Amino acid sequence: MTSPSEDYASDFVVHCIRNNMLQYRTDIVVDVGGTLMDLHKLPLSSSSRVMEKLIAEAESEERCSIQLPELPGGAKIFELVAKFCCGQKLELTASETVYLRCAAEYLEMTEEYGEGNLISETETFLNDVILKNWKDSLRALRTCEKILDYAEELNITERCIESLIAQVFIREHDKSIQSLDWWYEDVLSLSFPLYKRLISVMEIRGIKHETIAGSIAFYVKKYLPWLTGSRVRNVASLRKSMSKDEKFLLEEFDRLLPMQRGLVPTKFLSGVLRTAMIVQANPSCISNLEKRIGMQLDHATLEDLLMLSTSDTMETLYDVDCVRRIMAHFFAMHHVIDSASPCSTDDGQLIGSSSLTPLTMVAKLIDGYLAKVACDIYLKPLKFQELVDAVPHYARSLDDGLYHAIDVYLKSHPWLVQSERQQLFRLLDIQKLSTAACTHATQNERLPLRILFQLCFEQLHLSTTDERENPEVVKFEKNDMPMQAKNSSSTWGSVSKRFGFNMCSAPEGSVIDSHQGPRKVERLKEKHEKVTRK
Known part of the structure; x- marks a missing residue:
């Protein structure tokens, strides 16, 4: 067996098989998914236990005919099987190798029927050729999904995944390779169940979280392209048009992404959160997204926090409750950090705290947010006060921004x-x-x-x-x-x-x-x- 070029495709037809069996008289008709093939019994029965059994059962009939309705790969793959039985050399693509390996198992073409039978030959070719190459491993994995039951039973799916991960791991630690995203585009061709399985095993095998998170974001952007928009103007339209599969993918994004600060840009997380609230994703998904943004709130911009209210009651123009929860996650995290590090407090200011700069940055960001939402005439004084109180007093070195926000609020609420x-x-x-x-x-x-x-x-x-x-x-x-x-x-x-x-x-x-x-x-x-x- 040899591996053809990337664009190679087998183009066998029934008469080609006949021409390779001219030394035999055709004495059997094989029906593979509706395709009829005139063949000879001997090469088939001497290589396969299943064929031997079926031929023996059909001997009494006037015209020997057998059916193989569930053969992996169908008629095209059975043509390769017949050619192999005639002793011809095969050139196989990665996809054909997977199909042929499963077909050989289905037909029970074991060493009992001859040394170097199809099971052992395809197994060797799969391990020594296909799984040594990134592109072929990926094609083989895509093929597994079409015959998943057979591929799982023969452990082909897992071997393809392990091969891909091994190659990512090797290049991840190769200092000559600058970019870690070289494989992101390739895995877009995988269905989400296979992609999820690949990513899950990657995390177990120790692939860097930054690498994994980058791929997840790349995959989600591909299949949910409207996530990249900063604002969703038509809430009702998006809620109506989004399919169940897209909503499922949105929720799975949260489950797959490692819970770690700074893995993906805050702007992207904000877009995912906006969409999740619009389409009413499950509460745990929304809560986790808020926590992720809170963990890196010091990297956020004002635009990231300006989330229009998606509530049907429209109590406020902006979803201030969401931002308050995000703030709570950030300050709770930094309170833990500050408690664990040696610092002292003087007149409400933290001294010696390594998190003082992020705290000050967030306080300034929130003051800007307060000034923006203060223009909302529907924002009640109590809600405004809750937002102000969410920032610890020691986080602000100056209260100028807060004063400005209060002044704007008074202007808008005379x-x-x-x-x-x-x-x-x-x-x-x-x-x-x-x-x-x-x-x-x-x-x-x-x-x-x-x-x-x-x-x-x-x-x-x-x-x-x-x-x-x-x-x-x-x-x-x-x-x-x-x-x-x-x-x-x-x-x-x-x-x-x-x-x-x-x-x-x-x-x-x-x-x-x-x-x-x-x-x-x-x-x-x-x-x-x-x-x-x-």
């Missing part, structure tokens, strides 16, 4: 009563506002007076800070301010004017004498101007 406004501003740590933010806040008519008064004192401490060294300071534009301060004098003048109002409506203990208030503010103003001149 109907909030005074108590609701005060509740929102209690979320701020005024000591963590920059001078720019404090200056903006003192001119912000949306602020409750209690908060404004606290800012007056805080601004004294911030006036000597060089904010150019802090990249997290939020830039406040002129159009953001109800009354833009041109200099410190005008700023404090306006504050003084506001504090001259009657504040009897404030809670007990916070009322300031209307005569003392302006005098205190004037004294603060003088101190502030002295510090500024220095």
